Amino acid sequence: MSEFIAKPNFYVEGKEIVISKSNALIEGAYDLSPAEHDLLTLAVNKLHNQGTGGKQVFISAQEFSTANKINSNYSYEVLKETAQRLYDRKLSCTIYLDELKQMAGEEDIYTIARPKNSHKPTKLNFRWLQAVSYQEQSGFIYLMFSDPLAYLISKTGEAYTKYDYAKTIDLNGFHTKRLYELVNKWKGASPTNGKQYPQIVMALDEWKEFFGCADKYPQTAEFKRRVLLPSIKQINEQKDFILTLEQEKVGRIITHFVISIQDNQKPKKKEFKDPFKDAVTVATFTGTTDKDKIKPSAWQAKGLSDGQINKLKVFGKEFCDANSDKMPENFKGSYNDLIDYWALMLQNPNHVGGFKMTQELLSR
Known part of the structure; x- marks a missing residue:
């Protein structure tokens, strides 16, 4: 606690926020509100980058406000509301048992990245948090991560995805934020099956589980219309990626959805500014600038x-x-x-x- 009081804000004005998140979390299955997803993403990233170990982290309303470019009064309300719901939130992730390490008698026999040698997938089902508290007078939320989540954070160096947090703050909806993370995880993969771009291929049930709606949208068309298409549309409008959705069928039944990823992200070039052109040209007829x-x-x-x-x-x-x-x-x-x-x-x-x-x- 004393360390937090002495140096409360990890996210400050003008500092670029690059998220480093374990691939196990990127590909995990859970359901959160957009605000809950933002808060947990910032908290997980903060604990990982501070490198202090443990499983406790504080996020101040000022940090949340700065990171998301929102009004500070709104941040206080978000943290207060979020604290009331987060304890009950659950998730599931897949890690791998390295059987060769196990046979060799090593202590750390699990890994986030799938081992090249013999391995066994292991599914973890757990809570995000062991404890949570919102301190209204001080304006910060205290999070104590569960042991499995703290383990995944400690393993982030094995297999992780990096992305610019600023790119996610204007994305509306939890599903879009989740898909954006997944696209960043897969964007550098080598194209397969003669395709031009990397692809994310998952069965229908896997997509629904990923988005935390396994028990919703019994009609495939409804899931496609309400979850996949709006998320793809938003990301495409951002223009960093062009995502293309395809579907695979057995007869008339859709079994898989496939998303192709065209990465348009390029280093920004300085724009040439014409010194003879007034930046606030007056419109001839309307008189507006x-x-x-x-x-x-x-x-x-x-x-x-x-x-x-x-x-x-x-x-x-x-x-x-x-x-x-x-x-x-x-x-x-x-x-x-x-x-x-x-x-x-x-x-x-x-x-x-x-x-x-x-x-x-x-x-x-």
């Missing part, structure tokens, strides 16, 4: 206020129907209940832009 044209609305820059959320409730049916893709499975409440459920996302400038009809309804 280029800067005016791209300036976002206040609600896009800051998130919605309570008053604006209440105005959306006046047009509740229209708003909820337009954003039905964000509705939780089997939601039973009213339109107002659903908007209240979305409130934290609507107040978050990184997520509010993903909601349809917002400007139209606020302007009425």
